[in-house]
Amino acid sequence: MAHKLGVIPHFNGETAQADLRIAGCLTVSSSIALRPLIRRALSVTGVRSVVVDLTTARHIDVDGLESLQAFVHTITVNGSDSQDDDATASLSAHKSAQIEVPDELPACPAYRVCRIPWEPPARTHHASTVANVFV
Structure with a gap:
């Protein structure tokens, strides 16, 4: 399954x-794509x-x-991201970022579909029954 990321931005001028x-x-790759x-x-x-x-999110x-938490922590603590030399990376110290996470992380739907729990086959005959047939 191809993991796709969708981002819907919303800017509130009143709360900044x-x-x-x-x-x-x-x-991991989509969290890196979120950094910019x-x-x-x-x-x-x-x-x-x-x-x-x-x-x-559908899958986390x-x-x-x-x-993502490590990246956000560098912004919140340092006020800037020291990993990139991008012009937008120099952020002032009064800016912060935070992550809202659900109580339970949703598992990948592809994993849930493809993962079939293995159960031993049900026994149809007991050894004593089989022994009686051949005696």
Whole structure:
């Protein structure tokens, strides 16, 4: 299954907050793809914080979430992302980002469909019954 990421941005001028609602699958590669979008949202004039809303995501990979949390932590603590030399990466110290995560991380739908729990076949005859037939 191809993991696809959808991002719906919403900017609120009154609260100086940008909300990025995530739809689709959050994996390590898609969390890396989110970094420029978070930086871009923070670079918009008047925006002081970004909320990455994962509550509507279809699938959240644990490694992808940890990667995104580490990135957001660097923005919140340092006020900038030191990993890239991009012009939008230099953010002022009063800007922050946070992640909203559902209580239970949704598993990949492809994994749920493809994963068939294995059960041993039901025994139709007991050894004693089979022994009686041959005696």
